[in-house]
Amino acid sequence: MMARPDFPYRKLPGVRHGILTSASLWLGTDHILHVKNTRFAEEYRRYYLNDIEAIYLEKKARFLPPPAVVITLILGLIALLVLSIIKHPLAVSIGWIGLLIVSLFAAWLCIFRSCICTIQTALGTDRLGCLHRVDGAYAALDQITNRVLETQGPAQPYEQETQAEIPQRVEPVTQPRSKEQTFGWLVLPFVLMSSSIVMKLPVPIPDRSFGFALAAMSAAVVLAVLTLIAGRGGARFRALQAVQLAMILISGVEVYALVLINTYSQAVLIPRNNGAEVLSMFISAAHIASVWLGGANVAVAFVAAALLLRTQGRVNTA
């Protein structure tokens, strides 16, 4: 894409697409713009060409698989678990499909070469999340290098003699993932697993549980929309936003999946005289899962709201 007069940026190769976030890199007249899209807001970070000291490209498999793959695998495993519990013959087929998904994922990891790119300035280092494929990172790196050298002047031979004066070991550039970043993906499986465990408990389910679930989820949705629109910064707040959105989406998927199972039970299982029991079990599961998801939604939404108020308080105090 060519730079327009009213738009001083040119897109660099390498884009990272996720379910909840995406990132891209743009080359401006005197800086590189890193854009992180959180669906409801965009966060920008500028690296001025004059301040860039080094760029590292490390060919390395990324530790975490993409969120879409994780969610698909979790849902697939849960479906496999449920079908195994009811001893349905379809469980075998699902097992083969699960194996196929895992094989495709392994092949995906082997075929596409991934890397980690880090940019260093005088103030520290940052990871460029959008440059996660080697080919795209090479192309982007070439363009960035040319522009940086145009701005800073010709490259000088690297001075080795200064290394003798300083210790030979420094802190690694790559920072470990913070607890806030991993928190988002820990809550989701926890809620689903808890729902599965509670589903097996011999606890009578009152009819009013469904009403409570609806009320809780309504409150959670309103709070989630408010906090999502507010768009305050901070890793913890962004993680909470991601959790809220994920849980709302999972709630929707859960209900539609249950509708499909209900239809299947009505059409196939009930004529075989073993569908009524399965149907009642799934309805109970729907109630309990809705209660758990609704309760977790409310809890997360309240934490996010408290965090938002705290952040605003700090801003006002400052």
Added chain:
Amino acid sequence: MIIACPNCGRSLPPEVINAAELRICPACHSNLLVRVFPAQTRAKAVIESSTMELGEGEASCFFHMSKRAVCSCSQCGRFLCALCEVNLSGTILCPGCLESGGTKKKIRNLENHRTLWDTTSLLLGVAPVLLPFPMIYLMFLTGPMAVFLPLRYWKAPSSLIPRTKWRFVVGAILGLLQAVAMVGLVVAIVWGLRARPVVRPR
């Protein structure tokens, strides 16, 4: 300055730095491509105090009366010393204009966050499909909001990178459809109640 391996933290030998292709770190054997730029070894800018002393008949800085002015702010025209001068993409600004430009979002290069109202409108339009079926009554809220946001923020700056307004259009259409559906639902309920035969007690 030292150039360290991002994986193990050990210093890298010169043959690894600015190589044309991937090289292996001698310590951890990770594949690396390291580009080091002149800014790494460049001497940092130091302002000497002698250049800031105010001489007789020279203009002083607006913020520091005892310092010599070296330039003026391109926004407000105040004289600035070397300490107060902020060069932002070729534009010289004083600290006051820089702060107001950042808070009022007048300077594009200072913005680090923008809310995407078009995506919000689109999500509100699609929300009844994504949410569980029993929560369809939320259309009373999401429909009007999906229509209101495009009307309110159509001309508001959306994103620093190119972005069309199709999300606003689709969100508004879906919001209108939700509103029509809700009105239809209310009319049907009222019509049904009125059409119900009244049972009078004997």
